[in-house]
Amino acid sequence: MPPVFSHGDLRLYLLNLLAEAPRHGYDIMQSLAERTGGTYTPSAGTIYPRLARLEEEGLVTKTADGRKTVYEITDAGRAEVQSRADDIAGIEAGLADSVRLIADEVRVSVREAMRSLRADLAAAATEAPQAAPAPPSAEEDARMRSRAQLQRAEAIISDFRGRVRGELRAHVARGGELPAETVDALHAALDAAASAAVAGLRR
Structure with a gap:
């Protein structure tokens, strides 16, 4: 089966998830699994390095909430999501196709x-x-x-x-x-x- 996310799409989709609401890492992984109809279950080794990179770029911030780390999108991150709305719509259409196939x-x-x-x-x-x-x-x-x-x-x-x-x-x-x-x-x-x-x- 071809990759669920093409190069760069996962990064953008992570920003899109955080634009909806602040999330901790496990919540992000669960959301990705649910929205892909179980066709993509990312590991912590895939998600956390990308979140760290987004933080370095100033697109997200993280705060400690007990034992969990909560990630939140910044104004710069939200601006990128808005500017690439068409790309996000294309990603979501591809995910919907995967769910329909299942x-x-x-x-x-x-x-x-x-x-x-x-x-x-x-x-x-x-x-x-x-x-x-x-x-x-x-x-x-x-x-x-x-x-x-x-x-x-x-x-x-x-x-x-x-x-x-x-x-x-x-x-x-x-x-x-x-x-x-x-x-x-x-x-x-x-x-x-x-x-x-x-x-x-x-x-």
Whole structure:
């Protein structure tokens, strides 16, 4: 994947973050991770030298707040942010594109998981009615097969829940948007799959 920030863009974006509000170093790193949808998680070794350089240039100041060091933009720094508003807008547009790509990947993953669940439930519903009456020993075998299929169905549902829940939580944690229509589509697909399974059991 290409770098999130081109040469010089990170410096400018740090100034832009500080123009919004004074921040300490960890807050800056968290803000960068959130605004890039988790595609860029900078280290302290990346951020603090750049903040020190901005301080040397007279664009930011730092003050101690307990154990934390708070960085604040100066008038000179704010003037640079204002003069390069177009450049900042371009950087933010690129970050928005990265977040949209992540959201698209999550939507594709959810659709694939739902298709897999529907196929597995349909197969289980087709197999269930085919059990034929049998003598007592055969009935016991049928019950054992049913228990095995029940465990399989529970494992499938649990796997689906874990996969989708993990993807959704990771997406939101990275700052991605979770549209209502995506959740509505998930709800509708699960309702349809449940209805198909119940209908198969009642045949």
